[in-house]
Amino acid sequence: MSETTEKKATYNPKEVEDKYYALCEERGYFEIEGNKNIQEEGKDGKIKTFSIMMPPPNVTGSLHIGHALTFTLQDIITRYKRMDGFKTLWQPGTDHAGIATQNIVEKQLIAEGTTKEALGREKFLERAWLQKKTSGGNIVHQMRKLGVTPAWKRERFTMDEGLKEAVKEAFVSLFNEGQITQNTYMVNWCTHDGALSDIEVEHEEVNGKFYTMIYKFADGSGELEVATTRPETYFGDTAIMVHPDDTRYADIVGKEVLLPLTDRTIKVITDTHVDMEFGTGVVKVTPAHDQNDYAVGKRHDLEFIKVFDEKGILNDYCGEFAGLERLEARPVIVKALENAGYIVKIEEHVHQVGHCYRCKNIVEPFISTQWFLSEKIAENSIKETKKHNNFHPAHWINSYTAWMDELRPWCISRQLWWGHRIPVFTCDDCGHTWADKADEPDGCPKCASKKLTQDPDVLDTWFSSALWAMSPLGWGNNGKLPELYNDSDMEDFYPNSLLITGFDIMFFWVARMMMMGEHFNKGQLPFKDFYMHALVRDETGAKMSKSKGNVIDPLDMVEEHSADIIRFTLAYLAVQGRDIKLGAKNLDQFRNFTNKLYNATNYLQLNHSTFKDLNEIEVKTPLGLYMQSRLGLAVEKIRTAIESYKFDESAKTLYNFVWNEFCDWGIEYSKADRESIVELGAIFKETLKMVSPFMPFISDHLYHKLSGTTLEEGESLMVMNFPKAIQRDEEAEKLFAIIEESITALRRAKVVIDMGNSKIDKAYIKLDAPIDTEMAKPFIQKLAKVIEIEFVDEKVADSITDVSDNLEVYLPTGEIDMTPIITKLTRQKEKLEKEIQKLNGMLNNERFVANAPEAVIAENKQALEDAENKMAKVSTELDGFVS
């Protein structure tokens, strides 16, 4: 560190962030009534409300960059609405994450040399709860580091006492409506995690092999070549099929073939499912282990032979191979077939194979008995969704509805222990099956027997998540945990105002909340708006992954920079519909921005120790009026941007206002008018209120610094009003536009004579239209570094000129080289010629004049006039040199 940087005071976020956060949380600012004193009524006379549900992260998980993005955006909008007088609920919670959590606990047990089976269900669940308790607080504490402000006092867990009730409420009701049924069906089966829904299977391209094997006719009349990628399943073949129109095989239809290495025979059948062009045109049919063959089996009433069990262990149908695991068995079986001469060839074959999204195991199509939720439940929600497209970005509705239109029954049962136990009971005596909200029903409703058996499975984790738009509002909670919600919550906060989430869980989560929300709330969809945020990638645009080692840990970033900087960076980069490339450079830009804010505060305080709020003073100075007007424009733009979820635009506008307007011009001007500084201080404090949702810590810190107060003894910006509309001052804006143009022109002219940064004695300005020159003079002199400005009506002799839109400036010259000036003027002339040509072309086009709106024509006429005037001046200037 150099000497100079050591001397300079800079903002130290570490001294501020944790302390301020704890203070604000303690004071209950994050809760529904945290902003009670500024809550406002809406048009209907009721308090305005805003609600947003946090997508509950896995209780055992830890914070990653995607979380940082989604939570930051949610926090910005929540803070904005809170400051804007809304009664605001940002509902936090964590998800029990069935498979993920169960796998963690199972791994622990294995490490301890035991298994869940040895432990038993009850003890296992105790362990899982212990795991939840010990690691569950982790992620919510990490979230606090980001400075996010959900209503922590209402934090829920998807398996807490109240939400358990909600799940049972939903299940029992759907069961009784006949929407939930138990069926034996071919499902996606992970030999580790059990049944999976369709979207829990990830299809990935793998380099496999294509085995062509021989099936001999039972009558000894020859053989058939059949190709397969999964030779180990042939023990489950119950037919061979060919296309009915395939003349090559017409004579063998109905014949019997012998399965290799067994004594079982199967028939050759025909089915149009066969693609004659592919492979040999002969297909083995394994109805119990292939989706398509399952359908063929149903059509042809074939036998369904399972060749392995739930764990993938081959059974007696596989003869000598029984006891082997399905994947391990493949090479063994192929070897045996090869030895016996049944393999014709083995080719390389690239194909798609389904993998479990949790454990990456190869998923098998497998027949089993599961609970399904009918796709019909979604019908109304689909219709409603199509009526209004409230997706941001809008194109997501296409993917959404395309998927919804193809919806199939949702397999909701999981062969796990950790989760919501399926509330279905069967009477051991009379066999009656029913769904019950009671954990231990009194008895069978048919025969009153006390001997009951509950379904051993649990529900898909997404079943409880599907209720998330309403269950934390008390829906179906059956009076449990009443301290976590209010009776008016459903009325106040359903439908939720907004859902912010990643598109990767659109089908897992959004779709399910839509169907459940609509179903249980008289057709009312659960969200008014949807915001699908982007994916955060590394600097080069690559997806972050542990294996690539390019993961950016948001907590490291907070440690290295600050929560404020991370938040502002993410917001600034959050363009709708484009992924975010996050690199160190981005963070630097906004670190500099915090420094700018800090130094602007320093400057103000060099002149006055404290400042009042804008509404406590009357702005009178021309500069104050100008800056206030510019603030008004910024307020308007920032509000519009946030309300249309354009986080990037709102952040950018804020950044530009602070830096390019307030600091570069406002502060610089104020050096020529000390009177205005009290006003600028108030305007800056107002600006900090707009910074607050994005960078809550530094804004609060600087606000109190400028006010001469402390957060400890005062209120936070987060519960003060976000700036409201401010009347623009056209007069002041016009005036300062001319002042700014004069300064820029003078600076440009000074560069030409190599006086770029030096103070000069004298300069002249000729204005096209009059302004209050006495008022303008000090500003121009100060910022252009000219000791004396004189306003003139004619060109000044022996001077160089800069021609701009509304004025000309002249710098007196001695004996200097005029070449660079001539070059500059010539270039300017060429540009103007082009522009005039273009505008003339346009205005001479009869059709343009006939069709274009008047305003556009007038605008272009004016532009032409201006360009021609400027052209005349530039030409005159040039002629002066030539003569």
Place this chain on the structure above:
RNA sequence: GACCGCAUAACUCAGUUGGUAGAGUGUUUCUAUGACAUGGAAAAAGUCAGCAGUUCGAGUCUGCUUGUGGUCACCA
């Protein structure tokens, strides 16, 4: 294969009812002056992927092409 994106200055990207292209970084030149060198000033830099169409007018709308990414569905 179907659907949905993206292609704008050297780089990363804005550009919301069609009306003479913007920012940050980088580059060039000047600059240690009492907010800030994590700063200030000035400047250079774009046939908006290509082709065609609609229009008085297209980065913006339509179609096609090329490149690139994603989602879904797939042949045993």
